[in-house]
Amino acid sequence: MKLTVIGFWGAYPEKNEATSCFLLEDAGTSILLDCGSGAVAQLQNYLDLHTLDAVMLSHYHHDHVADLGVLTYSRVVDINLKKTEIPLKIHAHKDDEAAFEKLRRPPFTEVTSYQHDSKVKIGPFTITFQKTDHPAPCYAMRIESSETNHTIVYTADTTFQESLIPFARNASLLIAETSFYADQSAEKFGHMNSKEVAMLAEESETKEVILSHLPHFGDHKQLVNEVAKTYSGKISLAETGKTWLL
Ligand SMILES: [Zn+2]
Numbered sequence: 276m277k278l279t280v281i282g283f284w285g286a287y288p289e290k291n292e293a294t295s296c297f298l299l300e301d302a303g304t305s306i307l308l309d310c311g312s313g314a315v316a317q318l319q320n321y322l323d324l325h326t327l328d329a330v331m332l333s334h335y336h337h338d339h340v341a342d343l344g345v346l347t348y349s350r351v352v353d354i355n356l357k358k359t360e361i362p363l364k365i366h367a368h369k370d371d372e373a374a375f376e377k378l379r380r381p382p383f384t385e386v387t388s389y390q391h392d393s394k395v396k397i398g399p400f401t402i403t404f405q406k407t408d409h410p411a412p413c414y415a416m417r418i419e420s421s422e423t424n425h426t427i428v429y430t431a432d433t434t435f436q437e438s439l440i441p442f443a444r445n446a447s448l449l450i451a452e453t454s455f456y457a458d459q460s461a462e463k464f465g466h467m468n469s470k471e472v473a474m475l476a477e478e479s480e481t482k483e484v485i486l487s488h489l490p491h492f493g494d495h496k497q498l499v500n501e502v503a504k505t506y507s508g509k510i511s512l513a514e515t516g517k518t519w520l521l
């Protein structure tokens with residue numbers, strides 16, 4: 276299983292970069308976790324758009340779905356150019372029915388809804404969900420591959436909740452939204468600070484945490500130092516193009 280960071284910024288992308296988007300590849304199947312602003316331009320450094328199999332959306336905030344419309348247009352163009360006949364598969368929740376319905380563009384997209392107890396299978400991947408605590412309905416995802424014993428957990432956007440600990444239990448990699456520094460209150464914005472991320476990573480016995488959804492202020496190295504105070508595993512900052520092989 277290969278993970279590539281396509282975008283990691285919270286809120287908006289910095290120059291030449293993208294907001295939340297991760298590419299997961301295994302056994303010839305490629306899926307995206309979220310499709311933030313700037314993601315489509317970045318993604319083409321790593322794969323041809325017409326070969327992308329599916330997109331998993333955590334929620335409908337712009338920094339997670341901004342490029343989904345243009346990704347859909349790329350499939351419209353590529354199907355018309357006969358580069359592929361396969362629609363882009365989009366998996367999203369229906370808690371916001373209007374936003375969900377906007378994803379439909381047959382025959383270019385194939386849209387499927389998931390809910391908290393769903394088990395989505397795409398190629399070697401099996402994805403399970405947990406609703407997070409965020410101003411817009413949002414779901415964390417736990418991704419397993421039949422090709423490896425490793426597990427990736429993506430918090431998406433959330434405040435710290437105890438229930439995330441068993442959900443992230445023993446993950447090989449935890450992609451954790453780290454929107455604020457340790458001394459800042461993240462909860463009122465529906466996010467986590469570095470201290471809360473450390474607690475989640477430590478208590479779930481995650482092997483490695485990737486700090487993502489990063490803030491546009493301060494020095495991100497400080498986030499790493501703050502997480503290291505509580506968490507004994509490996510800590511990485513999300514970085515455009517950075518990959519993990521599991
Ligand atoms: Zn959000």
Ligand SMILES: [Zn+2]
Pocket residue numbers: 285286295336338339432488
């Ligand atoms: Zn966000």
